[in-house]
Amino acid sequence: MTLSINPLISRLRCSLSGREVDSKGFTSPVGLCSCCPAPGRPVEVEYDLERAVREKRIVGMFDRTADTAPQGMLRYAPLLPVHGLAQDYAADVGATPIIRHDALSRDLGVDYFIKCEGGNPSNSFKDRGLVIGVAFGAACGAQRFCLPTQGNAGVAAALFCSRLGLPPAIVYMPDGYQQSIYQRACTFFGGDVRFAGENIAAAGAKMREELAAPLASGEYVDLSTFFEPGRLEGKKTMGLEIFDHFGPTTLPDWILYPTGGGTGLVGIWKALAELIELGLLDERQPLPRLVAVQSEACAPVVRSFEKGLEQVEPVESTGTVADGLDVPRAIMGHRMLAALRESGGTAIAVLESHTVAAFEEYGRRGVSAGFESAALLAALRSMRVSGTIAEGARVLLLHTSGPFAGLDRA
DSSP, rough: OEEEEEEEEEEEEEEETEEEEGGGHHHHSSSSOOOSSSOOOEEEEOOOOOHHTTTTTTTTTTTTTTTTOOOOOGGGGSSEEEEEOHHHHHTTTTTOEEEOHHHHHHTTEEEEEEEGGGGGSSSBBBHHHHHHHHHHHHEEEEEEEEEEEEHHHHHHHHHHHHHHTTTTEEEEOOOOOOOHHHHHHHTTTEEEEEOOSSSSSHHHHHHHTTTTHHHHSSSSESSTTTTSSSSHHTTTTHHHHHHHOOOOOOOEEEEEEOHHHHHHHHHHHHHHHHHTTTTSSSSTTTOOOEEEEETTTTOHHHHHHHHHHHSOOOOOOOSSSSSGOOOOOOHHHHHHHHHHHTOOOEEEEEOHHHHHHHHHHHHHHHHOOOHHHHHHHHHHHHHHTSSSSSSOOOEEEEEEEHHEEEEEEE
């Protein structure tokens, strides 16, 4: 597999200031910007979409009938930053189904759709971001990858480093995760798992202290959420697939997303913006309203949205059964809040007891979902009671993983 940089990339830019970031010819890995106070802000990839249309690069990208169409998220290669991804590296990532749940549609008085991300190779949506993050970093010369995690991201990083034949991903987990399902899965895919601190923030701080030299040289890449641009580009394929499934005129009225780091939330909105620029979506047409769903125990995005802030203020987490929602800080909070407001959406925090009840209800109904996804059901019930979501609305819930990691915590 020979990796290369997508020639349609027009520039890199700071997500906060908008200033252009020097790509250095993509001869070294891309990290946070240097124009903002340390440690910097996330960098976004922009494409020459006029050129993509002019050169007919996107012709057939949404045509599933073609026998030669690439599989999985490889179908969207013109809108991904790295090319040359082999079938056995990435073809089983993405193309996850969207289903209408008839019983829940009747119960809640809406068209209840679920996008089932548990079908990805490591059983979660984290595969979308890490498959591109690892490949993009490697294409820019990285030799090894590391990240802190308290869940599925570490598993996905270990998986794709293994597939690419790289040295094992270095995965830092908080103390207390020894022998968890996440540690066992990381180890299964060859990950070098280390433990430090009481939470993901402490584990990340320890990782950056111990690996400071290779991170500074670009030999190692920090794959933490939004610390490099590849994960966002991979996650935006969820938005492309939503468009692919529903079409330009029958998109969901609402998309509920379980929000920790928020990569997928920002990614879906980025995908829709690119589709508008490509002429595939009419900018005058109403787009889906995005909903960030968090736990009452850890709701920095919700609190900042309610205050009308432009940046997300960190909170003190009291611990939630939904590991993926236990993220008290948001380095890309400015883009999350902007996406919520631009879409006419909102943010909602749900009680832990309601999340657990929804998780148990999903089990009774035979719906494969973890606690993070169950929080969406709890949020939708609340939004129907309040009248925020009207009867008959078309609602899509992003189910980010299967239930089995959640059973460790049940």
